[in-house]
Amino acid sequence: MTTTTTPAPPATPTPAAPRRPRRDITPASVTGRAVRYALLLFFLIVVLMPAYVLLVTSFKSGSEIGVTGQWNLPQRWTTASWVKAWDALGPSFVRTFQLAVPVALISSFIGAANGFVLSRWRFPGADAVFTLILFGMFIPYQAVMIPLREIVTTIGVPPGIPTLTLVHVIYGIPICTLIFRNYYATTVPEEIIEAGRVDGAGLLRTFAWIILPVSMPGFVVTVIWQFTSAWNDYLFAIFLSNTRNGPITIALNALAGAQSPDYAASMAGALITSLPTLFVYVVLGRWFIGGLMAGSVKS
Amino acid sequence: MRFTRRAAIAAVGVAALLSAAACGGGDGGGSSTKDVEVFTWWADGGEKAGLDGLVAQFGTACADYTFVNGAVAGGAGANAKQVLASRLQQNDPPDTFQAHAGAELSDYIKAGQVEDLSAQYGEWGLNNAFPKGLIDNLTVDGKIYSVPANIHRANVLWSNKTVLTQAGITKDPASLAEFFTTLDALKAKGVATPLALGKDWTQLMLLETVLISDLGPDKFTGLWNGSTDWAGADVTKAIDDFTKLLGYTNKDRDSLDWTDAEKLVMDGKAAYQLMGDWEAADLDTKGFKDYGYAVFPGNGDTFQWLADSFVLPKNAKNPDGTKCWLKTVGSAEGQKAFNTKKGSIPARTDANPGDYPQYQQTAIADWKTAQQVPSCAHGSACSQGFQGAANSALGKFSSDLDTAALQKALATAASQFAKTN
Amino acid sequence: MGKRIKRWGPGLLLISPSLVVLAVFVYGLIAWTVKVSMSDEHDALGSKGFVGLKNYTDLFTNDINDRFTHSLKNLLIFTVVFVVGTMVLGLLWAFLLDRGVRAEGVFRTVYLFPMAVSFVASGVVWRWLMNSNTGDDAGGLNWIFGELHLGFLQNSWWTNPDWGMAAMAMPAIWQLSGYVMALFLAGFRGIPQELREAAVMDGTSTFQLYRHVIFPQLTPVALSALIIVGHMSMKMFDLIMSVSGAQWLTEVPAVYVWQALLTSDYAKAAAIAVLLLLFVAVLIVPYLVHTTRAERRS
Incomplete structure (x- = not known):
């Protein structure tokens, strides 16, 4: 296998750093280490800066809120803005779960089936077909947006979450197919499939009894990926839904983009919006690792 | 062939899953026949207060129906207009939406997206309730398509009285020349930002008022119907004056909304701001009392107007509820409930000025006598296409101050869009 | 023949619903968009005459203020800064972590977390961080520069007419460097330990080890990262909308599409x-072809 392309979904690559033969401690290596840690810490702080501003501002009130003094800690901590932000975002928060969970599950199943066929139950021209599927992942969605509005209306899909679910599932097929194809190609030996075939196992039986049981790492990757992209999407949401029936990014934009925005509530809202995806990344990240390593960048 | 059949079943299963998911999230889109969804971009401040007043009146007059707030905030209506375009195209219109009378409304009428309300005008006795000039702007081919809720004035110069007093300025500048002198005086007294300004459309408003001063109301109106040449020397002069004015404004103007610029005035960092008279209600809502107002220098008694109106969209889910809303909007009680809070003046001619705060009393008096001109930044003078091109051209101008390029861009925009109105 | 079809037929059947759906929703809709782009549907009235390539040539030669060319220039600056920034930071972080550090998991998680945040949410705070006030009014990053006596670094960020788009790339770099780091780190860890050890045995210096052994192995990873970040950059929309809103200074093609739709100019949009699709295709298609070929060879 050459290194095959892959938008490896975000992930914490696994295996701990390999242990190297210990070398003698020299002044040079001490300095090197100090520089390395200094750099790592510096970037750690830089990366955390925006999160810090979000957090402290969301607990401020009244005249403390403002661009100047944004780095100061609140003199008086209050959760009022969190309450206000939740009032504004609550309904769309629930709706976004109704969107992102089905999208993650359905896309993953479709991706698993496609990936299996394209890697282990191939048909003539499978590679060409795969390339055509893959292209769908990279297109700028503006290039389909104008007729997309019309076609979902024509098909009769109700506006809002149902429309967005359909759209995210469809445009999620390429990446899920890619992840599973690469995953199966590297983790499921061809021989197992062949052995099954000799025993007379058909496509669906092979998929259900041989493939699916070992697919968990792949599912973790696609579920996280699709959940995150459906949750964070703004482009489809702004074109195909509105504040009344749309996901949380629309509601947050309405809260934060208002004419006289309540900055503390906007920042609390931005944090509320980010919590589910952060949870997924930080907590589930570990399970994600194996799948990523097997399914993506692979030498 | 049994695999094939199973595969087919699997495919159907996936389809079923899809549609099940589709139904699962469907509750957000449905609405009972009692609901009337009112689509606006009035999400906060004085605008929200005005809407709330109207809603209270609607609750009394149309107890059978429930108001549903479909407001979309942000971008001074740009977000809302995009969402609206999308919903109209998807055949999912709100029960009624906000549209500016004039060229902007004509876009919807010509596209066949709104219903004729002539019959309702007769039934509700509105034909003589509004001034004739306004009715003309709501009418296409003899049919009336919307009910106006208010009249706003766009060419008002707001000020922070304390800042002016401290700089020894006692009278409102009457001409552009006087205005420049005043701005210089403010600068000399250490006021960092004599004139507060925001981004794109607020800059278009400022340019328009300068054009009114330099061209006079008649030639200004001609800019929008093709009878005045954008390439003329008087327009060049106006653009030069506008450029000079930009020199007195805050440098971060391209990152500010009009409310951010308003805050500069409230905080005493700026002395003046040009804005429509919704600013009065917004300042009142924010509890700031120390403000003064005057017609923009050199505009004389010209009243640059815009009017918010409501329509009955084609295929609205609850047309009866919408009609009750529209009737409320057009009624004397509804106009009072709305306009006393929003800072605009009633479109009806039979309003009692005594019901209104001080600023609006002057505006009501001016509306009767002043010469009326439309506004492009607010859709009464030009179509959305023209507006978009003008905003973009001003955005560029704000960063490079290339006067020749601005004039050329506006002239080109006029040749592309003005004749299609 | 029949036997062969029986062998691969079910697979094709299982995948066919996806193929049909993608044929319609990707290729079909693109064809539809191309058709609209060759019509004169410039307002909601929708007259549908065919005008050939006029709308395309108009964008380059007849657009007011060369608005489209300007949006391309903005996109170019953004893309260069964004791609170079993420690649350099991603590689640097992966390099620092690859050498083995305590609490590696903490660093990895923190570097990666911005990836989980939507541009709409992070735009809320970047608007503040990139506040253009300086001196006493300074907030955000300018304030930090002031406190650190680095006043000369204070700048007007995205409101700068010439280099504003470079500042606009900063939130994007913040968001995606961790992702590139993850790719590179996976690449580093995929290099067989024996290779490193053999090199160390031969007495190669650390510099030479990276220069001649490790970096060459990373080329394919770097290519993947480049493609992913590059195509994301071309599609950039959410970030710009939430930091600056749609306006001339920061307009890129994806935002211009939105603005054109706002005025119902469907043909132009x-x-x-x-x-935009063609630009992406120029980047993606050779890559896809290359990858398919490389795969077939192995």
């Missing part, structure tokens, strides 16, 4: 969208 479609033409810009198709051009």
Whole structure:
């Protein structure tokens, strides 16, 4: 296998750093280490800066809120803005779960089936077909947006979450197919499939009894990926839904983009919006690792 | 062939899953026949207060129906207009939406997206309730398509009285020349930002008022119907004056909304701001009392107007509820409930000025006598296409101050869009 | 023949619903957009005459203030800064972590977390961080520069007419460097330990080890990262909308499409969208072909 392309979904690559033969401690290596840690810490702080501003501002009130003094800690901590932000975002928060969970599950199943066929139950021209599927992942969605509005209306899909679910599932097929194809190609030996075939196992039986049981790492990757992209999407949401029936990014934009925005509530809202995806990344990240390593960048 | 059949079943299963998911999230889109969804971009401040007043009146007059707030905030209506375009195209219109009378409304009428309300005008006795000039702007081919809720004035110069007093300025500048002198005086007294300004459309408003001063109301109106040449020397002069004015404004103007610029005035960092008279209600809502107002220098008694109106969209889910809303909007009680809070003046001619705060009393008096001109930044003078091109051209101008390029861009925009109105 | 079909037929059947759906929703809709882009549907009235490539040539030669060319220039600056920034930071972080550090998991998680945040949410705070006030009014990053006596670094960020788009790339770099780091780190860890050890045995210096052994192995990873970040950059929309809103200074083609749709100029919007697709295709298609070939060889 050459290194095959892959938008490896975000992930914490696994295996701990390999242990190297210990070398003698020299002044040079001490300095090197100090520089390395200094750099790592510096970037750690830089990366955390925006999160810090979000957090402290969301607990401020009244005249403390403002661009100047944004780095100061609140003199008086209050959760009022969190309450206000939740009032504004609550309904769309629930709706976004109704969107992102089905999208993650359905896309993953479709991706698993496609990936299996394209890697282990191939048909003539499978590679060409795969390339055509893959292209769908990279297109700028503006290039389909104008007729997309019309076609979902024509098909009769109700506006809002149902429309967005359909759209995210469809445009999620390429990446899920890619992840599973690469995953199966590297983790499921061809021989197992062949052995099954000799025993007379058909496509669906092979998929259900041989493939699916070992697919968990792949599912973790696609579920996280699709959940995150459906949750964070703004482009489809702004074109195909509105504040009344749309996901949380629309509601947050309405809260934060208002004419006289309540900055503390906007920042609390931005944090509320980010919590589910952060949870997924930080907590589930570990399970994600194996799948990523097997399914993506692979030498 | 049994695999094939199973595969087919699997495919159907996936389809079923899809549609099940589709139904699962469907509750957000449905609405009972009692609901009337009112689509606006009035999400906060004085605008929200005005809407709330109207809603209270609607609750009394149309107890059978429930108001549903479909407001979309942000971008001074740009977000809302995009969402609206999308919903109209998807055949999912709100029960009624906000549209500016004039060229902007004509876009919807010509596209066949709104219903004729002539019959309702007769039934509700509105034909003589509004001034004739306004009715003309709501009418296409003899049919009336919307009910106006208010009249706003766009060419008002707001000020922070304390800042002016401290700089020894006692009278409102009457001409552009006087205005420049005043701005210089403010600068000399250490006021960092004599004139507060925001981004794109607020800059278009400022340019328009300068054009009114330099061209006079008649030639200004001609800019929008093709009878005045954008390439003329008087327009060049106006653009030069506008450029000079930009020199007195805050440098971060391209990152500010009009409310951010308003805050500069409230905080005493700026002395003046040009804005429509919704600013009065917004300042009142924010509890700031120390403000003064005057017609923009050199505009004389010209009243640059815009009017918010409501329509009955084609295929609205609850047309009866919408009609009750529209009737409320057009009624004397509804106009009072709305306009006393929003800072605009009633479109009806039979309003009692005594019901209104001080600023609006002057505006009501001016509306009767002043010469009326439309506004492009607010859709009464030009179509959305023209507006978009003008905003973009001003955005560029704000960063490079290339006067020749601005004039050329506006002239080109006029040749592309003005004749299609 | 029949036997062969029986062998691969079910697979094709299982995948066929996806193929049909993608044929319609990707290729079909692109064709539809191309058709709109060659019509004169410039308002909601929708007259549907065919005008050939006029809308395309108009964008380059007849657009007011060369608005489209300007949006391309903005996109170019953004893309260069964004791609170089993420690649350099991603590689640097992976390099620092690859050498083995305590609490590696903490660093990895923190570097990666911005990836989980939507541009709409992070735009809320970047608007503040990139506040253009300086001196006493300074907030955000300018304030930090002031406190650190680095006043000369204070700048007007995205409101700068010439280099504003470089500042606009900063939130994007913040968001995606961790992702590139993850790719590179996976690449580093995929290099067989024996290779490193053999090199160390031969007495190669650390510099030479990276220069001649490790970096060459990373080329394919770097290519993947480049493609992913590059195509994301061309599609950039959410970030710009939430930091600056749609306006001239920061307009890129994806935002221009939105603005054109706002005025119901469907033909123009479609033409810009198709051009955007072509730019992406120029980047992606050779890569896809290359990858498919490389895969077939192995």
